[in-house]
Each structure stands twice: as C-alpha cells, then as structure tokens.
Amino acid sequence: MITTCPPDHDWLALATKDLAGPREETLLAHRLTCARCQERCRQLEANTEAYLRGFARHQSALAERLTPRRPSRRRWALIAAPVTVAAALAIVVLRPTPLVEAPADLRTKGSARAPENVQLRAWITRNGQTQPLEGSRRLRPHDQLSFDLTTAEDGFLSIFSIGPDSQVQPLYPSSAPTEAPDPMFIPAGRTRLPDALEWTPNTPATRLVIVYANQRFSRPHAHDKLRAALHAGRTPLHSVLGPEFIVRVFTERGARP
C-alpha cells in the first residue's frame, strides 16, 4: 500500500499496459482508498474513450501524413492549363539560412535570405527534350516547366499562382485546399515534383510562388497570408507568413507572355 498518490506517469503506464506485477497491484490497491486517484482514473478513461471515438479518423490522418502524396496527373494537368510559366518563384522557409540554387535565368528580387539546405532547379521540356531553364530561353506555348528540389531534411511544399489581376490561386498539390489542406511532403534528398506546368497560348502572365518549410504548414493559412500581402500592396518578398518565415522571390527574365 502506498500512502501518497503515485506519479501521474504511473497511471498512464497502467493504461498502456506498460506496468505489471507488484507495482500494478500497489497502484490498484491505492486507488481503492484514494478519491483523487479515482477521479484521475475516471478522467483518463473518459479521455481515452473520447480519443477512441474518433480513432478511425485519427488513424487515417496519421497514415496520410506518413505516406508521401503524389497527386494525380489528371488534376495537375487541369490546374496547369491556365498557367503561364515562371515569372516569379518564392521560397518560404522556417529557418533563416542561405542559398537557393536558382536557374541562371532567374534573378533575385528582395534581400531576404533563403535556406542553404534547399536547392531548387527549374527544367523546361520542349519537343520531348528536357533541359535546365536558362537565361536567354524564352518560353513558348506548350513548353512544360518542371521543378526539382534537393533538401537536407524532410520538408513540405505548396505552390500558388498569382495572376495579372493579383489573384492568388492554390495550385499544388491540389487546386482545392479544402480537399488537401496539407502541403506536399518532400522527403530529404532530391525530389522531382510530379508532372509539369504547361504554358498554353491563351494564358496571361502568372507568377508562381513556391512555399517551402521544414515543418508542416496550413495551405489555407499560407494562401490567406499571400492574398493579404498582395491586397496590402506588398509583393510576397518578406515576412509574408509571419516573423519566422523568410521569403525569396526569383523573377524569370526570359519569359514573355
């Protein structure tokens, strides 16, 4: 028999069956005589039941987080159609460390720093041939732009487009943030984003904003912040998503709508 209440950790261990033998018996004996511990156990039981009621939802959300998502080609193609390729790219990161490797034809706007552990490359596919995007190259209808990202650690990515009317639209991994509120999981190493953006003859000039962070962020939240920044007359150059974010914007020289 123990006279003082056991540490709360023991009740958790008892509930998860990590406690056995004499210690378990001692705890149970104490509970019989202690109103406070009886209340604590009732609380633990109630919280357990509450969690288990939504367990299928929790388990499914967890499985989704653990499995990198690859959006379907069909959806990507649909959202790609109205987009003119790269006028601007932005990298948003949580930690202020240096250097994004940008294609030669992309110049930097703004003085914010980008992370050294992220390398972004843009590729252009024309007539079946894929080459790095270079400075003198002008984009033509049906050119396809694709990206790859090399990171030292796991991260998350989302892409938005900003049209000539300054409207911000979510693009990737889905054009419907309510269906996919989470950004795409990017494992450490080199990741080629699935599929490509195709430049069609009728599309207006559009800037692309690539948001990357080493922690999961909310796409709707990032969307709102970008939109607010534009409405406030600020381009998404710095501090768009809060003080912990650093943004870098690249502008593509050769692109002409």
Added chain:
Amino acid sequence: MDDRIGDIEGLHRRYGPALYDRSLRMLGNAADAEDAVQETFVKAYRAWHQHRYGDSRLPWLLKINTNECLKILRTRRRKPTERLGQEEPPDAKRPLLEQQTHIRYLLAAMADRVDRKTWQIVVAHYVDGVPQQDIADRLGITRRTVVERLSKLRRLGIRGVLQVSEGDV
C-alpha cells in the same frame, strides 16, 4: 518503410489515447491535443532509429509529445486564435481539475521562456509527477541539474503559479 508505418500505427493504437489525455491536460483543448498526438507519431516515425529507452516505447513517446506540446504552446502565444479562451475556468470544488488548470497556466506562461531541456524537466515534474532522480536518469543529467533548473524557474517570476501547483503535487 511500410513496416515502419505499420509499427507506428500499432503504437498509435496502444499509446494514442494516453498521449491524448496527457496533451489535453497540458494544452486544454481537444483540437490542439489531437494535433499534438498526431505530430508525436509523425516525429516518432522519422526518428524511429533513435529509440533507446529499452522495451517500452512510452518514455520515448512522452518525450516527443512534450516537445510537440511546447511547439503548440509557443505557436499559440505568437498567434492567439479562437482556441484561446475556450478553456473552462478553474473549478475550486474539484481539486484535481483545479490543480490541472493551474499547471496548464504554468506551462503556457513559461513556454517561451525556457529551453527544451528545462521544458522536459518541468513537464516530467509537474505533469507526470516523476521524482527528481528519475527525471535526471531519464534525461541523462544529474539530480542537481534538475533541482537547479526548477529553482531557476521560480526566479523567472512565475512563482505564483508554481506555488499553487507545488502545493498539490
């Protein structure tokens, strides 16, 4: 990799409810507690090879969960949301709930003011009720360090909350 996902889902089934209970006591609302549990298992998945706590995964998961709750509390302090203010006021007629509420205030008050190691000590001491020597063993530090860190907190100016909590722990 698939095996690891299966293992994590198995751990989630076994430890998820207990971690939810603990997160709820630290954070005070169900949505944040669910987020903390999910982040705990995502981090556990990524740090799978770092598990060095013997047979039981519980201490390891508790340590991760402690850090995730800290992140949520810090985010909440930077960006006050509608979730704040939804907590029920302390209920003086129910000592356990009153004590838990005070501990929650304590955690929220110090989230931005302590380093991670101190945070681990605080949660182990005030939330889990673990004896100081056990905290020291678990974190690989001396008991003197544990005592010093807890004493330092009292000098941070959050004495009022601490005194209420310590009276019950």
